[in-house]
Amino acid sequence: MLSITNLSATIDGKTVLSGFNLEVGAGEVHVIMGPNGAGKSTLSNVLTGRDGYVLSGSIDFDGEDLLAMSPEDRATAGLFLAFQHPTEIPGVGNMYFLRTAVNAVRTAQGLPEIAATDFLGQAKDAMALLDMDPAFLSRSVNTGFSGGEKKRNEVLQLSLLQPRLAILDEIDSGLDIDALRVVATAVEALRSPDRSMIIITHHPRLLEMVKPDHVHVLTGGRIVRSGGPELATEIESQGYASAMADGAAAPSTS
Amino acid sequence: MTDLIDGIVEREYAYGFHSDIDTDFSPKGLNEDVVRLISAKKNEPEWLLEWRLTALEHFLTLEEPSWQNVHHPPIDFQDMHYWAAPKPKEDGPKSLDEVDPEILETFNKLGISLGEQERLTGVAVDAIIDSVSVATTFKATLAEAGVIFCPFSEAVVDHPELVQKYLGSVVPPRDNFFAALNSAVFSDGSFCFIPAGVACPMELSTYFRINAAQTGQFERTLIVAEEGASVSYLEGCTAPMRDENQLHAAVVELVALDDANIKYSTVQNWYPGDAEGKGGIYNFVTKRGRAGNRAKISWTQVETGSAITWKYPSVILQGDDSVGEFYSVAVTTGMQQADTGTKMIHIGKNTKSTVLAKGISAGKAQSTYRGLVKVLRSAEGARNHTQCDSLLMGSECGAHTFPYIEVKNDSAQIEHEASTSKIDEDQLFYCRQRGLGEEDAASMIVNGFCRDVFDELPMEFAVEAQALMRLSLEGTVG
Numbered sequence: 001m002l003s004i005t006n007l008s009a010t011i012d013g014k015t016v017l018s019g020f021n022l023e024v025g026a027g028e029v030h031v032i033m034g035p036n037g038a039g040k041s042t043l044s045n046v047l048t049g050r051d052g053y054v055l056s057g058s059i060d061f062d063g064e065d066l067l068a069m070s071p072e073d074r075a076t077a078g079l080f081l082a083f084q085h086p087t088e089i090p091g092v093g094n095m096y097f098l099r100t101a102v103n104a105v106r107t108a109q110g111l112p113e114i115a116a117t118d119f120l121g122q123a124k125d126a127m128a129l130l131d132m133d134p135a136f137l138s139r140s141v142n143t144g145f146s147g148g149e150k151k152r153n154e155v156l157q158l159s160l161l162q163p164r165l166a167i168l169d170e171i172d173s174g175l176d177i178d179a180l181r182v183v184a185t186a187v188e189a190l191r192s193p194d195r196s197m198i199i200i201t202h203h204p205r206l207l208e209m210v211k212p213d214h215v216h217v218l219t220g221g222r223i224v225r226s227g228g229p230e231l232a233t234e235i236e237s238q239g240y241a242s243a244m245a246d247g248a249a250a251p252s253t254s
Numbered sequence: 255m256t257d258l259i260d261g262i263v264e265r266e267y268a269y270g271f272h273s274d275i276d277t278d279f280s281p282k283g284l285n286e287d288v289v290r291l292i293s294a295k296k297n298e299p300e301w302l303l304e305w306r307l308t309a310l311e312h313f314l315t316l317e318e319p320s321w322q323n324v325h326h327p328p329i330d331f332q333d334m335h336y337w338a339a340p341k342p343k344e345d346g347p348k349s350l351d352e353v354d355p356e357i358l359e360t361f362n363k364l365g366i367s368l369g370e371q372e373r374l375t376g377v378a379v380d381a382i383i384d385s386v387s388v389a390t391t392f393k394a395t396l397a398e399a400g401v402i403f404c405p406f407s408e409a410v411v412d413h414p415e416l417v418q419k420y421l422g423s424v425v426p427p428r429d430n431f432f433a434a435l436n437s438a439v440f441s442d443g444s445f446c447f448i449p450a451g452v453a454c455p456m457e458l459s460t461y462f463r464i465n466a467a468q469t470g471q472f473e474r475t476l477i478v479a480e481e482g483a484s485v486s487y488l489e490g491c492t493a494p495m496r497d498e499n500q501l502h503a504a505v506v507e508l509v510a511l512d513d514a515n516i517k518y519s520t521v522q523n524w525y526p527g528d529a530e531g532k533g534g535i536y537n538f539v540t541k542r543g544r545a546g547n548r549a550k551i552s553w554t555q556v557e558t559g560s561a562i563t564w565k566y567p568s569v570i571l572q573g574d575d576s577v578g579e580f581y582s583v584a585v586t587t588g589m590q591q592a593d594t595g596t597k598m599i600h601i602g603k604n605t606k607s608t609v610l611a612k613g614i615s616a617g618k619a620q621s622t623y624r625g626l627v628k629v630l631r632s633a634e635g636a637r638n639h640t641q642c643d644s645l646l647m648g649s650e651c652g653a654h655t656f657p658y659i660e661v662k663n664d665s666a667q668i669e670h671e672a673s674t675s676k677i678d679e680d681q682l683f684y685c686r687q688r689g690l691g692e693e694d695a696a697s698m699i700v701n702g703f704c705r706d707v708f709d710e711l712p713m714e715f716a717v718e719a720q721a722l723m724r725l726s727l728e729g730t731v732g
Contacts, residue, residue, distance in 0.1 A: 048683075048687050049686075050683060070686070071683065071686040071687055072686045072687075072689050072690060072691050072692070074687075075686065075687050075688055075689040076689045080687075081687050083684065083687075086684070087678070087680045087681050087683075087684040088681075089681050089684070089685070089698075089699060089702055090702055090703070090705075091701065091702030091703055091704065091705030091706065092698055092699065092701070092702035092705075097685075097688075097698070100688075100690060100694075100698070101688035101689050101690065104688065104689030104690055104691075104694075105689050108689065140702065140705075141702075157688065161688070161689075
C-alpha cells in the first residue's frame with residue numbers, strides 16, 4: 001500500500017526527516033510515537049503534499065509516485081489526513097463541504113456524484129456513531145467548534161470519504177476520556193482489510209482502544225525502533241528515553 | 255498560489271460580445287443643443303427641459319472631483335456621444351415579437367431571454383439597451399396591484415405629476431459632478447411606483463447593458479414606495495469588450511415614505527478592461543435613498559466588473575425609527591480599481607444602520623472602502639454597526655479602508671470593525687487535502703467569505719452572484 005524509502009525532508013534549511021523508511025501493508029494499522037520535535041507532523045505534511053519542503057527519497061502509494069502528485073490528486077487517490085489542527089472555513093456550510101469532498105473523490109473514481117438527499121442520510125448515520133448533533137451539518141466548517149468537536153468532524157469526514165490510507169495526526173489530543181472512546185470506536189469500526197492507517201500520537205491511551213499491528217518510535221527524523229503493541233506499553237511505563245536506549249542497543253525489525 | 259493569481263488576472267470577460275444593431279447617435283459633445291435634442295427625442299414637457307438645462311448650466315461650472323482613491327487619465331466630456339438608441343425598424347416594437355431579433359439575441363447571450371423570463375421566472379424585466387427600454391414585461395399584472403413599473407421616459411409622459419414631485423428630491427441636480435451631468439443628459443432608466451399599503455407582487459428587475467461604442471450611459475432610476483408599501487428591485491449590468499473606456503454615470507433615487515420598505519440589489523459585471531488595464535467601464539454612480547418614519551431601505555451589491563467603480567449607495571434616515579442597510583461584496587482583479595462604500599445619515603430618532611462590506615482584491619487591483627456615518631444632533635438614540643473585511647489574493651493588490659464618523663449626539667452608539675487578511679494557505683490546503691482542486695478551493699473559500707452578504711440577496715441573484723464569483727476565479731489552475 002505505502003512504501004517510504006530513505007525519505008529526507010528539509011524546511012528553511014533545517015533537516016526534519018532523514019533516512020526515514022516505512023512499509024505499510026493493506027489493512028495494517030501502524031502507530032508512530034515520538035517526543036515533540038521528532039518529525040511526526042512533518043511526516044503527515046510530506047505525505048499529503050504540503051509545500052515548503054525540500055525532499056529526497058521516494059514514496060510509493062499503490063504503485064504510484066506519491067511525491068509527484070498534487071495534494072488533491074493524493075486525496076482523490078485515497079489518501080486522507082485527519083488534521084491535528086483542523087482549519088476553520090467561515091461561511092462554508094459543513095454539509096456542503098463534506099458533500100463536495102465526497103463528490104470530488106467519487107468523480108476521480110469515475111462514480112456519479114451523490115445526490116444531496118442520499119448524502120444527508122449517510123452523514124446523519126455517521127454522525128450518530130460519533131455522537132454528533134446533526135446541527136453541525138448546517139454550521140460553517142469547523143467554525144466555532146471546540147477542540148473535541150473539530151476532531152469528531154475529522155473522523156466524520158474519514159468515515160464518509162472511506163480512504164484507502166488514513167493518517168490520524170494526534171486525533172486524541174484535546175479529547176476527554178469519553179470523547180476519546182467515541183472517536184476510538186469510530187476509528188476501530190473503519191478498520192478493514194483494504195484500508196490502512198497511520199496513527200501519529202503522543203499518548204498510548206488511544207492504543208488501548210485501537211489495537212495497532214505495528215508501533216514505531218520516531219526521533220531525530222527517523223524510526224529508531226519498531227515493534228508490536230507491547231512497545232507502546234513499554235513507552236508508557238518507561239518513557240521514550242528508555243525505549244530509545246533499548247532500541248539503540250537492540251534494534252528490532254518488523 | 256502564483257498560478258492561481260495569474261489565472262484570475264488572465265480571466266476572459268464572458269460577456270464581451272457586441273451586437274450589430276443599427277444605432278442612432280447624437281453628435282459628440284456636450285452643450286445646450288445636445289440637451290435640447292435629447293429632450294426633444296423623448297417628447298419631454300417644458301419643465302423637464304428646463305430642469306435639464308439648469309443642471310447643465312451648473313455642471314459646466316464644476317470641476318471633476320479628484321479626492322477618490324482611483325487613478326485614470328482625464329475624461330474628455332466633449333469627446334463622447336450623449337445619446338444612442340437602437341434605430342426602430344418601423345415605428346418601434348409593440349410587443350416582444352416585434353423586438354429586433356439582434357436585441358433579443360443579445361439578451362439570450364446574457365442568459366436573460368425575456369420570453370423565457372416571462373414564462374418561467376415570474377420576474378418582471380425592464381430591459382435597457384443603451385438608452386431606450388426595448389421591452390417591458392408583466393406590466394399588466396403589476397397594474398392590477400396599482401404598481402407602476404415602466405421606462406423612465408414613459409413615466410415622464412404618462413405620470414408627469416409623480417415624476418415632477420419626486421425627481422431630484424433625493425439626489426438634487428447640484429448634488430455632485432456626475433449627478434449634475436446625469437441630470438442634464440440622462441437618457442432613460444426605470445420608474446417604479448408602489449402605492450400606499452401595497453406589497454409589490456413580484457420582484458422587479460432591470461438589466462442594463464452598454465452596447466454602442468463611445469457612448470456614455472446615463473440612466474436614471476426613481477423608485478417611490480408610498481406609506482406601508484414594499485418592493486424588492488434587482489439591477490444587473492454587463493457591457494461588451496472595447497478598447498476605449500466608457501463612462502457610466504447613473505443616478506438612482508429611492509423614496510421610502512413612512513413604514514415603506516425598499517430592497518435594492520445590484521449585480522454589476524461591467525467590462526473591467528483587459529489585463530493591462532486597457533478599456534473597461536468607468537462606473538461613477540450616485541445612489542441614495544430617503545427613509546421616512548419606520549421605513550427601511552436596504553442596499554445589497556455585488557460588484558465584480560468595471561475598470562473603475564466609484565459609488566456610495568446611501569441612506570438618509572430622516573424619519574424616526576427608520577432603518578438603513580448596506581451589504582456589499584466588491585471583487586477587483588487585474589488592473590481594476592474600486593472606491594466604494596456607503597453613507598448613512600442619521601437624522602430621525604432611534605434610527606439604525608448596518609454596514610457589512612467585503613472587499614476581495616487580486617492581481618494588481620486596488621480596493622477601497624469609504625464610508626460615512628453621520629449622526630445629526632436630532633438623532634437621539636441612533637445606532638450604527640459597520641464591519642469591513644478585506645481579503646487579499648497575492649502580494650501586488652491592495653485594500654484600503656477610510657471610515658468617516660461624525661457624531662453630534664451623545665446618545666449614539668457607533669461600532670466599527672475592520673479586518674484585512676490574505677487568503678489562508680491552511681484553508682486552501684485543507685480543501686485540497688479533501689480532494690478539491692486549487693481553483694475550486696479558492697472559489698469555495700471566497701464564497702464563504704462573502705456568505706453574509708450573499709444571504710441578503712434575493713434567491714435568483716444569490717445563484718448568479720456565486721456563479722459570477724466562480725467566473726472571476728476561473729482558469730486559475732496553471
